[in-house]
Amino acid sequence: MKSKTLVMGVIGADIHSVGNKILEYALKQAGFNVVNLGVMVSQEEYIKAAIETDADAILVSSLYGHAEIDCRGLREKCDEAGLEKVSLYIGGNLVVGKQPFKEVEEKFKKMGFCRVCPPGTPPEVAIRDLKKDLGAE
Amino acid sequence: MKSKTLVMGVIGADIHSVGNKILEYALKQAGFNVVNLGVMVSQEEYIKAAIETDADAILVSSLYGHAEIDCRGLREKCDEAGLEKVSLYIGGNLVVGKQPFKEVEEKFKKMGFCRVCPPGTPPEVAIRDLKKDLGAE
Amino acid sequence: MELHNRKLDDKMFENIRKEVLKQWPTGSEVNFDEAIEYHKKLPKKKIFAARMEKAKKSGETLIQPRAGVALVDEQIELLRFLEEEGEADLLPLTIDSYTRHNRYEEAQKGIEESLASGRSMLNGFPAVNHGVLNCRRINESVHLPTQVRHGTPDARLLAEITLAGGFTAFEGGGISYNIPYAKNAPLEKTIYDWQYVDRLVGMYEEAGVHINREPFGPLTGTLVPPCISHSVAIIESLLAAEQGVKSITVGYGQCGNLAQDVAAIKTLEILTEEYLKKFGYHDVVVTTVLHQWMGGFPQDEAKAFGVISWGAATAALAGATKVIVKTPHEAMGVPTKEANAQGLKATKQLVAMLADQKMPLTNELKTEMEIIMAETRSIINRVYELGEGDIAIGTVRAFEAGVIDVPFAPSRYNLGKILPARDNNGAVRLLECGNLPFSKDIIDFHKQKMEERARFEKRKVSLQMVIDDIYAVGKGRLVGRPR
Amino acid sequence: MELHNRKLDDKMFENIRKEVLKQWPTGSEVNFDEAIEYHKKLPKKKIFAARMEKAKKSGETLIQPRAGVALVDEQIELLRFLEEEGEADLLPLTIDSYTRHNRYEEAQKGIEESLASGRSMLNGFPAVNHGVLNCRRINESVHLPTQVRHGTPDARLLAEITLAGGFTAFEGGGISYNIPYAKNAPLEKTIYDWQYVDRLVGMYEEAGVHINREPFGPLTGTLVPPCISHSVAIIESLLAAEQGVKSITVGYGQCGNLAQDVAAIKTLEILTEEYLKKFGYHDVVVTTVLHQWMGGFPQDEAKAFGVISWGAATAALAGATKVIVKTPHEAMGVPTKEANAQGLKATKQLVAMLADQKMPLTNELKTEMEIIMAETRSIINRVYELGEGDIAIGTVRAFEAGVIDVPFAPSRYNLGKILPARDNNGAVRLLECGNLPFSKDIIDFHKQKMEERARFEKRKVSLQMVIDDIYAVGKGRLVGRPR
Numbered sequence A, B: 001m002k003s004k005t006l007v008m009g010v011i012g013a014d015i016h017s018v019g020n021k022i023l024e025y026a027l028k029q030a031g032f033n034v035v036n037l038g039v040m041v042s043q044e045e046y047i048k049a050a051i052e053t054d055a056d057a058i059l060v061s062s063l064y065g066h067a068e069i070d071c072r073g074l075r076e077k078c079d080e081a082g083l084e085k086v087s088l089y090i091g092g093n094l095v096v097g098k099q100p101f102k103e104v105e106e107k108f109k110k111m112g113f114c115r116v117c118p119p120g121t122p123p124e125v126a127i128r129d130l131k132k133d134l135g136a137e
Numbered sequence C, D: 001m002e003l004h005n006r007k008l009d010d011k012m013f014e015n016i017r018k019e020v021l022k023q024w025p026t027g028s029e030v031n032f033d034e035a036i037e038y039h040k041k042l043p044k045k046k047i048f049a050a051r052m053e054k055a056k057k058s059g060e061t062l063i064q065p066r067a068g069v070a071l072v073d074e075q076i077e078l079l080r081f082l083e084e085e086g087e088a089d090l091l092p093l094t095i096d097s098y099t100r101h102n103r104y105e106e107a108q109k110g111i112e113e114s115l116a117s118g119r120s121m122l123n124g125f126p127a128v129n130h131g132v133l134n135c136r137r138i139n140e141s142v143h144l145p146t147q148v149r150h151g152t153p154d155a156r157l158l159a160e161i162t163l164a165g166g167f168t169a170f171e172g173g174g175i176s177y178n179i180p181y182a183k184n185a186p187l188e189k190t191i192y193d194w195q196y197v198d199r200l201v202g203m204y205e206e207a208g209v210h211i212n213r214e215p216f217g218p219l220t221g222t223l224v225p226p227c228i229s230h231s232v233a234i235i236e237s238l239l240a241a242e243q244g245v246k247s248i249t250v251g252y253g254q255c256g257n258l259a260q261d262v263a264a265i266k267t268l269e270i271l272t273e274e275y276l277k278k279f280g281y282h283d284v285v286v287t288t289v290l291h292q293w294m295g296g297f298p299q300d301e302a303k304a305f306g307v308i309s310w311g312a313a314t315a316a317l318a319g320a321t322k323v324i325v326k327t328p329h330e331a332m333g334v335p336t337k338e339a340n341a342q343g344l345k346a347t348k349q350l351v352a353m354l355a356d357q358k359m360p361l362t363n364e365l366k367t368e369m370e371i372i373m374a375e376t377r378s379i380i381n382r383v384y385e386l387g388e389g390d391i392a393i394g395t396v397r398a399f400e401a402g403v404i405d406v407p408f409a410p411s412r413y414n415l416g417k418i419l420p421a422r423d424n425n426g427a428v429r430l431l432e433c434g435n436l437p438f439s440k441d442i443i444d445f446h447k448q449k450m451e452e453r454a455r456f457e458k459r460k461v462s463l464q465m466v467i468d469d470i471y472a473v474g475k476g477r478l479v480g481r482p483r
C-alpha cells in the first residue's frame, strides 16, 4: 500500500517552529510522505500544497491561541477546491488561555476538523491516530 | 490603672512551643502581667491559674488541630469556678485542615470565646485587641 | 530501671512487653512470630530499608509526604492518592497527637467524632486504636514502602502494633521524640523506652526482617543549628545500633542557606558513619533525609510552593537520600490530599530535574563542613565524657548541663539557654552559645558572624533578631531584617 | 536603504517617520514634542531605566510578568492585579501576534470578537489599534514602570505609539525579534527598522527622557547555548548604543544547569560592558535579565511551580537585575491573572529569601565563564571581520554563513546547522557546531562533553538526544535520558 501524504504547517501569524520540526521528523520516521510548509502558513498555502501533492490529510498546528480566527472557513475552502476527501487535523494550544478541552474540541469539530488534539499531544499519538484514520500501512 | 493579668498556654496534647514563647515575650513587652503555663495545658490548669492570679483573661492557643475537642466545656467550667468575668481568647490553627475562617470563628464563638484569631495572627493585633477589650492602659 | 547504653536483655524485654501489650486492648493482636512470617512474605519493593539502600547506591533522592487521617478507609484512599497522583516514592503513616501522648481514650473520641461529622477530627492516624489488622489492611492497599511517623515519647505499644502491622520503617528516638514533643517526660525514661523500640527492631532484624529506623532530625524545626540536630542524630544512631538496628536514616531540617544545608547533609552522613564505626557498629547502613523548611510557612500557596521548591532543590543538590515534603497548605492546616500531592509533584519535578547536578566542593562549603564537624565532635565527645563512657547516661547529663540544648523546645528537661539567629547570608549561627562545649575559636566565629549582620543592619545584636528570624520565612524573607 | 552601523541622520529619519505614522490611523496621534513633555511629568518611580539602575546598585533582583489582553479596561485590570496581588516590581504590556506582524486589520477583528464574546480572543494587547491615548490611560492607571514586550520584526509604528503613550521601556531588536519571530523577514530590513526604533529612543534620550531598551535574550527559548544569545545581545547593544540608547538590559533564557546559568548571567554583563567600551560607548548603563525556563513546560501546575521556582532561585543566585516570570498555566495557554500572580508570588518568595546568598566563584563556575567568554568573543570578532569593521553588515553575513546560528528558528535567514543538546550534568552544549567559528579546543570540549553523556547513557551521540532534551523538562527531567 502506498504511503500516505500529509501536508503540515503552523497557521496564521504563528511562528512556533520547534514542535513543527519535531513533528515532521517523527511523521517521516513513521513512514509518511510529509510536506512541511513550516510556520506562518495561510489557508491558501495549505490548499495549494494539498492539491499539488494529492494529499490525504492536512495537519494544522496552532500554538499561539489564534486558531479560532485563523481557521475560520478552512473546511469550506478545501471543499470548494475539490479537497472534500482530505481529512483536516488540528493540534496545539488552540484557544487563548486554559479552557476545558471538551469545549475546545467541540468548537473545532464543528469547524470541520476530524481530530482535535490537546496541548502537548505526543507524536506517537498523532501517528497512531493517523494510521487508524487513513488506513495506512 | 493597674496592668491587666493574662493567663496563657497551649491546650491539650499540643506541644507547639515557639509561638507560645514569642507571644509571651510580646505581651510582656506591651505591659501585661503574663502567666504563661507553656504547652500541654489542661482546662483545669487554666482555671486554677486564673483564680490564683485573679486574671482578666485567658489566652488559649491551639496549633495542632484538636482545639474543638480540647476546648469543649471550658467556658462552662470557668463560670462554675466563678470566673464569669474572665474573657476567653483563642488563636492558632484551630481546626484540622484549611477551612473557611468565618465558619471556624462562629464555631468557637458559640463555645464562649470572645475573640477567635486566625492562623498566624501577629502579636501586634492580639495586643491591640486586648487593650481595647480590657480597657488596659 | 537504670539507664545504660547496653542491649536490653531478653528476659527483661519480655517482662516489659507483657505490660506494654496490656496498655490498650489491641495489644493482644500482636504475635511476634506470626508477624515475622508476615513480613517475610512482603515483596521486596515494599521494604523501606532496601529502597533506601538502593537509592543511596544509585544517588537518587526519594520523595516522601506526611499524611494521616482518623479513619482506615480514608487513610487508604489518602495513601493511594499520594502514590498515584502524587508520584511519591515512599509513604508515611502519620500518627495523631493523642496517640503520641498515649491518650487512647481521647483518640477514640476523635475516631467517633470523625465518623459522626464526616471529616477527620484528628491530625493523624490513631494506629493503636485501629490495631494490627487494620494496619495490615492499609499496608496491603498500597504499593510503596511505608513508614510510621509520629512524635511519641513512649512509642512502645505503637511500635509493637505497627511493626506487627507490616510497616517496615519507624521514625523517632528517645531524644528527638521527647525534647520537641513533650513537656514533662524525663529523658532517662524516654531513652529507656526507645531502647525497647530499638530492641524490638533488633529482634526483627535477627529474625531476618529489615526495619528502617529514623531519628527525627528537625527537632523544633525552628532555627536549629546543624551541630545540635547532628549530635542528637548521632547519639540516637549509636543507641539504636547497640540494640541491633541495621538501617538508619539520619535527618536534618533545611535552614535555607544552600552552603550550610549542603554541608549539613554531607557531614551528617560522614559523622554518623564515623561514630558508628568508632564504637564498633560496622554493619549499619546509614542514609540521609532532608526535611523541607520546618518552621513557619507563608500562608499564600504560591509562596509556599517557592519554599517547597527550594527545599527540593537543596535536597537534590546536597544528594540527600530522601526528602520529606511540605505542602501549600502548611501554614493553614493539615493538607487535603490534593494539596499534599501538589507539594510532592513540585518536589518531584525539581529532584528529577536536578538529579544530574551536585553542588561542587567549594571553599565556602568546605568551611561550613569544617565548622559543623568541629562543633558536633566537641558536643559528642563531651557527652561521652559526661557519661563516663556511656552515651546514654552522658546524654541525660548533657541536657541537664546544656551541653546539648534545643532552641525553643517545650521540654523542661532542656536548658533553653542557647539563642540561634541568622548571619548576614542566612546561615543559622548562635547569638548566644549557652553552655555548648565550644572552643574559643568557635564561639568567636559565631560572634563575628552576628556582628557582621548587626553592622549591615545598623542595629545591635539582640533578641529582636531572633524573633525577626522566626517570622521571616512566613513573611517572604530568610533573614529577618529590620523594617 | 543601505545598511550600516551608523546613526540614522535626522532628515532620513523624518522621511521614514512620515511613512511609518501613516501605516495605521492611530499614527496621527503621535506628537513627539508633546510626548517629551508628557514623559517629563512622569514620577521617577515609573521610569524603567531608573528602577533598573537602582536595582543594579543595590543588588536586588526585580520580578516582572508577561501580560496582555485584547481590550483596554481588561488590560488595566490585569496590570493592577499583578502589581497589587502579584507583588510585581515591573510591569509589561505584552503585544498580540497580529500586531507583531503588522496585521492591524486582523487585530481589529480580534478586538471586535473579544468585545462580542466577552473574553480575550487575542494573545496580547493590540497597542497600535488602541492608539496613544489608550496607552496613556493604561500607564496612568498603574504605579510601576511598564515595558512594551512583543516580538515584532518591524516595530517602528508600535514604538512611536507606545513611547508617545508614555511607556518607558521597549523590548526587542533587529535580530532577536526577527530570527525567532519571523519566517521571511530579511535581516537587513529588520536591523534597519530597529535602527529606527533605537534612533527614536536616542531622540527621547537627547530630549532628556530615559527609555530602557532590552534585546530579547531567549531567542527560540529552546536549548539556546549562551554564546549564541550572548552574541546577539552584544550586537544589538552595540547597534542600539550607536543610535543613542543609554539604558540597556541584556537577557538570557535559563537553561537549567545552575553553574552554566550563573556563568551566563555574569559573562553577559561583563562582555556587553566590555564591547560597549571597546567601541567607544562609555555612558551606557548595562543591566541583566534572566528569563525563567523558556522551553516546553510541564502541564501539571504543581510541577510548573517547581520549574518557576528554580528559575527564581537561579536569578537570585546569579544576581540578575530582573527575572521574567512564567506561570503555572504556561503549557496550557495565556494565563489568567490569578495564575500570573501565582507565578510572581512564588518567584518573589524565592528572590527575597535568597537575596542574601550569591553563588561563590567556584572552579566549575570559572570554567563555564571562560568557555562562554571564549566562544562569544570568537563569534563577535568573526562578525566584525565579516563586516569589515561594520557590525551591522557583519551580522547579515554572519547569519548567511552560519557564524551565528539559532537552533530551531523559523527564519529562513538562519542557517539552522547547529544542534544543541545537554551534557551529562544538564548544561547545554553543541552536538553539532555547524559553522560556528570555534577553535579546535572548543569544538573538542563540546564533543567530549557529548561523548561523556553518551557513555553514561549507553547510546550513541545522535539527534535522538536533542529530541529527548526538548521534551525533557515537560516530562519532569532536565537531561532527556533514554527510557
Ligand code: B12
Pocket (backbone or CB within 6 Å): B013, B014, B015, B016, B017, B018, B019, B020, B022, B023, B059, B060, B061, B062, B063, B064, B065, B066, B089, B090, B091, B092, B093, B094, B095, B096, B097, B098, B117, B118, B119, B120, B121, B122, B123, B126, C066, C094, C095, C096, C097, C100, C123, C124, C151, C180, C181, C218, C219, C220, C221, C222, C294, C295, C296, C297, C298, C329, C330, C331, C332, C333, C334, C335, C408, C409, C410, C470
Ligand atoms: C514548627 C512546627 C512544628 C514543630 C513544633 C516544635 C515546637 N515544639 O514548637 C514540630 C515539628 C515538632 C511540630 C509537630 C507537630 N505539628 Co506542627 N507545625 C509547625 C509549623 C511549621 C510552625 C509553627 C510555628 O512555630 N510557627 C511560628 C510561630 C511564631 O507562630 P504560631 O505558632 O502560629 O503562633 C503565633 C500566632 O498563631 C499567634 N497565636 C498563637 N496562639 C494564639 C492565641 C491567641 C489568643 C492569639 C491572639 C494569638 C495566638 O501568636 C503566635 C506568635 O506570633 C506549623 C505550620 C506553620 N505555621 O507554618 C505546623 C503545624 C502547626 N503543625 C501541625 C501538626 C499537625 C503537627 C503534628 C501533629 C505533626 C504532623 N502531623 O505533622 C505535630 C504535633 C505534635 C503535638 N503533639 O502537638 C499542623 C496543625 C494542623 C491543623 N491545625 O490542621 C500545622 C499547621 C502544619 C500543617 N499544616 O499540617 N510542628
Ligand code: B12
Pocket (backbone or CB within 6 Å): A013, A014, A015, A016, A017, A018, A019, A020, A022, A023, A059, A060, A061, A062, A063, A064, A065, A066, A089, A090, A091, A092, A093, A094, A095, A096, A097, A098, A117, A118, A119, A120, A121, A122, A123, A126, D066, D094, D095, D096, D097, D100, D123, D124, D151, D180, D181, D218, D219, D220, D221, D222, D294, D295, D296, D297, D298, D329, D330, D331, D332, D333, D334, D335, D408, D409, D410, D470
Ligand atoms: C518556546 C515557546 C516560544 C518561543 C518559540 C520559538 C519558536 N520560534 O518556536 C518564543 C519565545 C519565541 C515564543 C513566542 C510566543 N509565544 Co510561545 N511558547 C513557547 C512554549 C514555552 C514551548 C513551545 C514548544 O516549543 N514546545 C515544545 C514542542 C515540541 O511542543 P509543541 O510546540 O506543543 O508541539 C507538539 C505538540 O503540540 C504536537 N502538535 C503540534 N501541532 C500539532 C498538530 C497536530 C495535528 C497534532 C496531531 C499534533 C500537534 O506535536 C508537537 C511535537 O511534539 C509554549 C508553552 C509550552 N508548551 O510550554 C509557549 C506558548 C505556545 N506561547 C504562547 C504565546 C502567547 C507566545 C507569544 C504570543 C508571546 C507571548 N504573549 O508570550 C509569542 C508568539 C509569537 C508568534 N507570532 O507566534 C502561548 C500560547 C497561548 C495560548 N494558546 O493561549 C504558550 C502556550 C505560552 C503561554 N501559556 O502563554 N514562544
